[in-house]
Amino acid sequence: MKHTHQDDRDEHPAHEQRHHHDHSHSHDHNHNHDHNHSHGPGHSHIHTNNKKALLISFLLITGFMLIEVVGGLITHSLALLADAGHMLSDGIALALALFAFKFGEKSASSSKTYGYKRFEIIAAFLNGITLLVISVSIIWEAIQRFAAPPEVASTGMLTIAVIGLIINVIVAVVLMTGGDVKGNLNLRGAFLHVLGDLLGSIGAIAAGLLMMFFGWSIADPIASLLVAVLILVSGYRITKDSMHVLMEGKPESVDLSDIRSKLLGLPCVIELHDLHSWSITSDYTALTVHLVVSNSADRDLLLRQAKDMLRQEFHIQHSTVQIEGDQKICDERCN
Numbered sequence: 001m002k003h004t005h006q007d008d009r010d011e012h013p014a015h016e017q018r019h020h021h022d023h024s025h026s027h028d029h030n031h032n033h034d035h036n037h038s039h040g041p042g043h044s045h046i047h048t049n050n051k052k053a054l055l056i057s058f059l060l061i062t063g064f065m066l067i068e069v070v071g072g073l074i075t076h077s078l079a080l081l082a083d084a085g086h087m088l089s090d091g092i093a094l095a096l097a098l099f100a101f102k103f104g105e106k107s108a109s110s111s112k113t114y115g116y117k118r119f120e121i122i123a124a125f126l127n128g129i130t131l132l133v134i135s136v137s138i139i140w141e142a143i144q145r146f147a148a149p150p151e152v153a154s155t156g157m158l159t160i161a162v163i164g165l166i167i168n169v170i171v172a173v174v175l176m177t178g179g180d181v182k183g184n185l186n187l188r189g190a191f192l193h194v195l196g197d198l199l200g201s202i203g204a205i206a207a208g209l210l211m212m213f214f215g216w217s218i219a220d221p222i223a224s225l226l227v228a229v230l231i232l233v234s235g236y237r238i239t240k241d242s243m244h245v246l247m248e249g250k251p252e253s254v255d256l257s258d259i260r261s262k263l264l265g266l267p268c269v270i271e272l273h274d275l276h277s278w279s280i281t282s283d284y285t286a287l288t289v290h291l292v293v294s295n296s297a298d299r300d301l302l303l304r305q306a307k308d309m310l311r312q313e314f315h316i317q318h319s320t321v322q323i324e325g326d327q328k329i330c331d332e333r334c335n
Helices: 040-075 078-103 119-147 154-178 185-214 219-246 256-264 299-314
Strands: 002-007 019-024 029-035 269-281 284-293 318-325
Touching: 040 078, 040 154, 040 185, 078 119, 078 154, 078 185, 119 185, 119 219, 119 269, 154 185, 185 219, 219 269, 256 269, 256 284, 256 299, 284 299, 299 318
Parallel strands: 002 029, 284 318
Antiparallel strands: 002 019, 029 318, 269 284
16 A cells, blocks of 8 residues: 655755655555744744843843942942842843753754754743742741841842842833743743842832831841742742643643544544644644544545644644554445
């Protein structure tokens, strides 16, 4: 029997070739590998915006951090140097996210056949882990301060917190308006670092005001604890989501039950099995499936119908469909 491989054009710049293989084998299978690595103009525009937003944010954070370091050394202010340390963690997170986007642009190779897009998810995972570590360390320090609240220079604390808040608000707005914070795990991980620092500034301002006007020294650890819990929740979510992708979990946007129903509704499809879907990166979904069809099925037409339906209705960028015959099933389903 005839075994036909049909490989459509790979639209990725590094794969501008069309392959067609026609082999004769003793198996009754048809395969279609839909390699559509290009995400189109819309995706390219979003990707560029993500990088631009990260670069602007990185320059703002790093610039302010250097000012704080110089100011701290000149004035011998430990508070300024400590806040510069927070800014440094944000700068590293932003740099890691930016590097992940750049590294992910590398073309696929014989050893990395899907390319390097998955590095964006690894960066998001690392940023999530650092958020968890930061939140736990803040919680530990806050607990220590409940037992013995230290004297805090509320005026200096307020000044630093207000300046830090302004910078973080600007950076957060740049990331939210210029990048895809909701749809891209890598960018979301960097954004959550900035958001955590922003919340820390708000907490510090609130604590500073309470200490200045009411002398409540305990306000500092309370504010720190509340902020740490928020950072902990954010860190957990980004770590869980990125781990889900790394473990080849089903994308949240993919409804396998609906896909199964639509595929079974195609002409001459009797059964299907080995239906799997996973994400290469945040916005690149893959799927494989085996379709069992009756002997009179037009396999070439069926392959095109299945491929088009998966791409257009479910936004599956990379699909592999294998068609199998079943000699035991009559052709009544097609008539």
